Amino acid sequence: MNKYIPVIGLEIHVELKTKSKMFCQCRADYFAKKPNTQTCPVCLGLPGALPVPNKKAIEWVQKIGAALDCKLRPHSKFDRKHYNYPDLAKGYQISQYDEPFAVNGRVTVCNPRNKTKKSFGITRVHMEEDTAKLTHRGSGTYVNFNRSGVPLVEIVTEPDFHNADDVKMFLEELQVIIRYLDVSDADMEKGSMRMEPNISLQKITNDRSQITKKSELPNYKVEVKNINSFRFVKQAIEYEIKRQTEILEKGKTPVQETRGWDDKKNKTYSQRSKEEAQDYRYFPEPDIPPFIFEENYLDEVGVSLPELPQEKIDRYIADYKVRESDAFVLTRSRKLAEYFEKVVSISKKPQQVANLIINKKISIDLTPEKFCQKVEALLSPKVTDRKMLSETVKKTIVDNPKVVSDYKAGKKNVLMFLVGQVMKAMKGRADANLVRQQLLENIL
């Protein structure tokens, strides 16, 4: 019997794939570029340089906010978050504190395996800048500013998760949503999507409803960083649940801290004690005037969203009568979903098309039109040309005297070879049972 219930919230960082950086015109695609070739006074933090926000990045963070069912704030601004570390030349990161672009959202995730739906709260979605990239070798740390100032979106969830599986399911859905919006590669290996779970344990009281109340949250939380795959998130959470349970069992409270994930040892390790918000000495960024958005503009952001994966699943089930598990698979990428819809619009056989795509019976590299032709060929009953079959069978027997004599001598399995030869000559347009029957009649 578990005495504790995990309380987990998430912070997810997503790098936007804009052409320019967040506050300057340097190129944002830093991946595999030579060090420090994409810099300017702004992203190097040189004195006197003035940041100007990238319009598209702000449109995109609002798009993400709207897709996560957030309220888009009509008034927003940037703030300075101070800390000293070599990845941040200015001594502060331009971020957002009390007026993020989007707040109070919700994401509903369906689990196709058990056909349940769960919904998780989104606290806020804000815009900030990525930091320089550090590499540690020997006695030195080396700093590359190509990544400094790349647009970075932070998504913060409510502490609504109580197990590692739900976290994994949510993160996978979030990645799909971001990719639908076409605003980021959300590639964890390349670092364009990163996540940090906050984990603590709540003692179970008699009244189970209490655990969801904010005032009842545990008095500590442990943040885990450096996780670059969905599998590791799950492992890190499970490890922390075990580690914290052991500490609590001894009557102690786990230390509030930031821990790293070691994917070789499969454990978390202490990195540093977590700063309090006041230590960041946030204040409004004086170099960037505030943002005020008209209601019409904000409404338009919501209207312009593409149909999202969960909406597609619902529509496929309602309109196409496709199985829920198939609808889930088909909607994992927008490209695949749109291909499926195109094929269905021509062939009008949604469930069969779904099967053929998912089981890879027909290549989706074909044009939708070609795909439909193959669907017709596969699904239409085989009509065998009797005259042609009779001729082909006779010819095959004449052409393969050795095989025929082997058959007569008792090697019954060579018959399949002859069936294959006939099918090949008929280009597959024959019923296999009929071919077999005709061959036997002609051999004997």
Next chain:
Amino acid sequence: MGKKILSREEILHLAGLAKLHLSDEEINKYQGQLDETINYIKNLEELDTSKVVPTNSVVDLKNVTFEDGAENKKGLTVGESLSNTKETEKNEFAVKRIM
């Protein structure tokens, strides 16, 4: 001088955030200087600001942005970018190892 506003611990905490290593003498010095600064700002308490809206920006501007992909007129070469630093290695800024 009356009672100190900032304790010795608070001074050390602030110094830690700024990565400053202070001697005992410097701790006393900063304690005095920061107290003076705080007392100066405390003068504001004499004014009634209850009807004043917080000022986030002193300029009368809003929604200032640039178009994504605009020409980069201030870009620096690797040489220029590294020109003000003491230590470099393979076109990167080099600092004392931090991890």
